[in-house]
Amino acid sequence: MTIHGLLSIIAGLLLAPLLQGIVNRTKAVFAGRRGAPLLQQYRDIARLLRKGAVFSGTTTWIFRLAPSITLACVLVALVVLAPAPVEQGWGFAGDALLLAYALGLARFLTVAAALDTGSSFEGMGASREVFYSALAEPALLVGIAVLARVSGGTSLASILQGAGVAGWVSAGTALALVGVSFFVVLLAENSRVPFDDPNTHLELTMVHEVMVLDSSGPDFALVTYGASLKLWVFSVLFASLAVSPLGLSGFALLGALTAAVLFTGVIVGTVESTMARSSLARAPLLLAGACALSILAFILASRFLS
């Protein structure tokens, strides 16, 4: 592994909570507030790590184990994805699937932990979580399939790097559509507006936050950090597609990528501020739309390339 790859992983590990801060700050700006400090998330995590924990009497070992495994999964996802745009020959054929399925494992455990509490609210959140992700997964993987079609690669590195300038020249529209689709997936997977409103405190309307109602102390710190990392991972996927037409390499690419990831936070914040949370019934429509976009992108790409 070269220094670029290593740095990209370290950047993710360190800056992920910052990305959350940027989102929140953007929203505050839109609302005309000063908002929480950019580094608030770091403080939250540190505070949680110092606390003790309260466990529900209903829960079992699954509830205690889940946050750790979830974090491990997201970490592996980060390690697989983060160096891919900057490092030649990183990963292996089909590592995109590892990304998707490691996050799937994380989701399984989060949901199991939520159900372990026996709370009806957490059960509801879990139900929505799996509902959204079941629809997000095809959108994501079909999007990756389009990139594979355009780039001719099978590993994330070859896919993301191969989409580059040549790819944008020949099938730019398709790649743009995939970008949109990825962004929708990002919003859904990270429980952002319009799929979920992370700020609300009405349990009935929440998805991700409601699933972790019973988590506390260090476990909750792991959950929080894991959520930030997950947002980072998806932002990298989106951002790497966005910076690929620039044709950069080396540190320039790394810098541009990091900047783009952080800017993604701004976009997310903007979206959250300008859109309302959509009703439950409309959310699947959006995800289906993302799938449709990916498939359209595929058709376009096929036409452009042949």
Place this chain on the structure above:
Amino acid sequence: MAQAWILIPAILILPALLAVAGMLSRSARAALGICAAGTVATGALMAALAALVPHGGAVTVPGGWLRVDSLSALHLVVMAIVFCLGALQAPGYFRHGIADGSFDRRTARRYAGLWFGSLAAMAAVLLSNNLGLMWVGIEATTLLTAFLICVTTTPGSLEAMWKYLLMCSVGVALAFTGTLLVAASAGRTGIHGTEALLWTSLAASARGLDVQLVKAGFVFIVIGYGTKAGLAPMHNWLPDAHSQAPAPVSAVFSGFLLNAALYCILRCLPVAEAATGDAGWARGILVAAGLVSILTAAAFVVVQRDLKRLLAYSSLEHIGIVTLGAGIGGVGAFAAMYHMVLHSIAKSTAFTGAGRLIEIFGGNDMKRIRGSLSAAPLWGTCLLVSLLALVGTAPFGLFFSEFMMLRAAFGAGSYAVGAAFLAGLSIVFIGVLRHAIPMAWAPGEKPANPHAPGIVEWLIVALPLAAILLSGLWMPSFVREAFAAAASVTGVLP
């Protein structure tokens, strides 16, 4: 064994003597005992005769009117088995009738007389080389068995008997016309008088027969004997007679009476084929008749409510299958022989079980027969296993014979025939098991204390079923040769 022919008249005379003995027996029980012992003895003679028939040759009585070749030898064996199974189950079946007086001495004497009478008549069919004599035998069977249907008189059995009598008489009359036509066709070949009805001489000079006459004759024969064999659409008497007759008689009806009539058609088949230039003219008729029978049976099996009628339609199906196989020829004819033997054994066994279950549960209606496996394990298992065998589940032999037939059909390029055959089999499978499953397993009212089966009854269930099972797994070479030789009598494919 040059003197083997002596057995032939013995087989005809012994039952006649036994019939007299039966009619003079002192009690109902004794009459049934004579039936059982006498049938086994006659059966042993038949089996011995069949064993003595040289491979591919024949045993002929001087004068040439009586003759046994591979085809009739095979039928003789089947007949012996079926009659033995029927006779051995009779004492148990009529036990109640004897007890309550409905099967009194007079009835039993009549039963024994008719039983041996039909045995002799059917043996005559198989043993005769003379088409006229064969016809006489079939007609005699009709008349004798008609009374067996209504041994114990009920309105239903009378009605069934009347229908059977009239339809089969008409059919057999047509068959006689056919026989005459075939005999007439020999006019040009110089075969005269007595010779013209001998199967051997007709077969020997088949190519010289008058084609038009042979064709007409064969059509009459197929329709005529086909009525008796229960081929659709002349089968209508069959379910009535089967459902009304006592179980041992039904067993013989389904197990052999139909085969005997079909045997007559198979006898004429090679003559007709050879006379028409081996172009499949006659085989086409059999294929059509077989298919129509299979499909008709399939339709009726699905919506049947009466257990014995269900078995009767299954017989219609199987007789259709044998006809189809013979019509296809070659491997199909081999499979037809294989199938015929297995079907006869399985169907007799099925009737044995069905008869007892009907008695135990008090009615033919399949809705009344429930949970037979637990209520009467032997008879329940007997019926279930024989039904499974009859619908062609592996590893029972009928599965393999049906598969061979399918292969023969496809091998001959008749894909449509094969497909229709397969469809018919599948419908029957579904139709039969749809009834068999609840009869075997569904919980229902436990019948009052069924009589514990004796050792003979265990044997007449276990032995045939074991034989059918084994037949799918193992076929000794002599059996194989017997089938092959019998099939070759019905002619080979061009």
Place this chain on the structure above:
Amino acid sequence: MTAMLDTVLVALILSNFVLLGSSRLSSCIRTAALQGIMAGLLPLATAGAGLSLRIVALGLAVVALKGFVFPHLLNRALRESATSREVQPFVGYTPSLLAGLLALAASFWLDGRLALPTHSASSILVPVSFSLMFTGIFLLVARRTAVNQVLGYIVLENGIYAFSLAVVRDIPFLVELGVLMDMFVAVFVMGIAIYRINSEFDHIDSDRLSTLKG
């Protein structure tokens, strides 16, 4: 000889029409008996020079059976059943006559079609025998009472008997005897059956014997 034979054959056809058009069962039985006697005489007419004792004996046996024994049996069955008429046949009498005509036409057509190498005694022997067969079958199908159906069967048998005279020069005696025996037993059995049906059901309408179906 041929003229006499033809006369007999025409009489046979006429007897068919009588059977088809008559509703009184007793007259039907009488007609059938007459027909049986004529059929029994046929071999004497066709044999020509080859008339032998055997043929005479056979003819006489047929005459005795069909002309006297059967009618007697059937008459007895009729008396006991207290039925005297075929009240409502499936096919009315006028249509029956038409059908008889049609059957006759069909017989001649079939004869032409088959071109059987037949006996030279008469050119209409084969078609007449066909017409007898058809008439017999028609009676079986179109009549309601069991007695009439047995008559139909007898007519069918007459036809076959006539046909056998036409096509086969000499059937072996034993076979002929067997056929005759069977014929006799068949009708005998049917008579017994009618008797038992009558005592069981109080009627001999065979169409009412239709409880077994499906």
Place this chain on the structure above:
Amino acid sequence: MIPALLALSILTFAASAPVLAMLRRNPRAASRLGPATAVAGCIPGIVAAILTLAGAGPASATASWSVPSGGLSIGMDALSALFAIPVLIVSALAAIYSRGYLRHAESEGRSTAPFWAWYDLLAGGMLLVTVARNALLFLLGWEVMALASFLLVMFDAHDPRVRRAGWIYLVATHIGTACILGLFAILGHAGSLEFDRLALPAAFPAGIAFVLAFVGFGTKAGFVPLHVWLPEAHPAAPSGVSAVMSGVMIKTGIYGLLRFLMILGTPPAWWGWVLLAAGVTSGVVGVLSALAQHDLKRLLAYHSVENIGIIAIGLGLGLLGISLGIPAMAFLGFAGGLLHVVNHAVFKSLLFMGAGSVLERTGTRDIDHLGGLSKRMPATSLCFMTGSMAICGLPPFNGFLSELLIYLAAFAGLSATAARVPAGSTAGLLATGGLALIGGLALACFTKAFGTVFLGEPRTPHAAGAREVDASMRTPMIILAAACLCIGLAGPAAAPVIGPVVDSVLAGFGCTVSTGTAHDALGALSAASVASAAILLLAASVFAARSAILRNRRTSTAPTWGCGFASPAPSMQYTASSFADPIVGLFGAIVRRRRRFEEPAGLFPASTEFSTDTPDVYQEKLYKPVFSAFERAFSGFRVIQHGRLNLYVLYIAAALFALLLWKL
């Protein structure tokens, strides 16, 4: 050597079945001898299969069989071995499991002797199917397998649902067999039925043979819409048998399909498309139907449909790879499909055993009546969770590896020769999208099943009173769960096993792949296993760190946070039906949920009821109408047997005239 071992195995099964059947009066002996013979029968076969895969090469032996055109030809090649191993291992484990499972029935005084007799026949039949080299012998094994499994399904036949299930199973299996009979009759036209002599008649359209094979074997495998028997029969059988049927028996359909497609020769592209489409349809319909169920075993049965779909996607890609000339896609597609065969056998039998344990201890299969079992049945719960994650294809378990290979096949179609073969990329997209949707829905379904059954609080007294199952039931589950993990981590070792199998399949289709490039693709398996191990290690370290932190902290126990509600009750938990409701609602066109709801009436409604059930759409909308139409038609046909003698005679006359007119 290898044929001798196989023969020993088959003979053990065949010989012990009648002996066991005769032990009806001696249940104690039967319940000991039954599992012992089953395991003893499996062992030589397993040895033979392992030897074959370990490089002993294909071996076969022939003995003459007296049944015409039959031959006692058995043989073991890589493909057979790959199917025989799961068949035998799962059979052995399920036998041990059933020993404990049946104790309940024994205590009720029921004899298990017939059960064990049929069980041995089932195992023997399945083995025979995988090793037969003669079509007649194959059919024998096939039918014995079908009949034995039918009789096993009927074990609880006093239940009307079981009888119905058995009946549907029998009908379906017979229709399948009919097609296979047709296929064999066509292929065996030349006389011999030995596999190496089977061939299509000249000028016979291969497409018809393909359709026969597809329907015949697909019925056993359970492709939609031929799957209707599966969700009926698998839940109805005793759980050990469900494990065998769902885990391995349906795979014989896949085996047969592959084996006979190889005989049919080079596949045209549309065969691949048919398989691919069937796979995607089966996968999606299967998983959606599973989501809508609240009978645990029925849910698992529908997942078998789903997984068969995934296998079919793999095989479809493989066939397309051959016909479109994309060797990498062919290689990876077959590799993924075949590996998934093994993997599904492991986790599906595990899951059925878990469900069986739950059923045995609680007496109910209704998910919504359960809950909180992870405290009461910890080992079962852990095993079931492992199986759940494996079936969702999640790392570090085995399901991930096989799904990864199928995805790779799709990617190979998408990228390798993208510009030249648009069909390949379309197939790739279809497979990717389908698999992704299936994967997401499967996750939803298994979080639902696992969560509702094992987590939270018990919803009924049945669940509250449950205890852990005994060792004979636990051990097989633990072994299978360990296998899920071990295979998942054994990526580097999997490649040399699966590679030769796929090579032999491709060779069977007359397609050769340069082994280097193709086998390189299997390198992804190693990487995936490494990543899986990394997840495990990372998780362990994180958990250790977290535990270390917590060690010095105060932890306390409190009731679950009820958002301020003071007295939560177990019945207020989210139910499985509610959990799945949004998805089921969204896909209402594919799964029709029926609701029964009594409106509360009056001012003080006494009681009311609400229930849902989800019948199989294909059964309701396709088979039932067709079958009843047939029945009506046949009923109408009964008219010809109206009881009128006159007309019967007319039939004779009419038949005579018809024949005279036709033939003269």
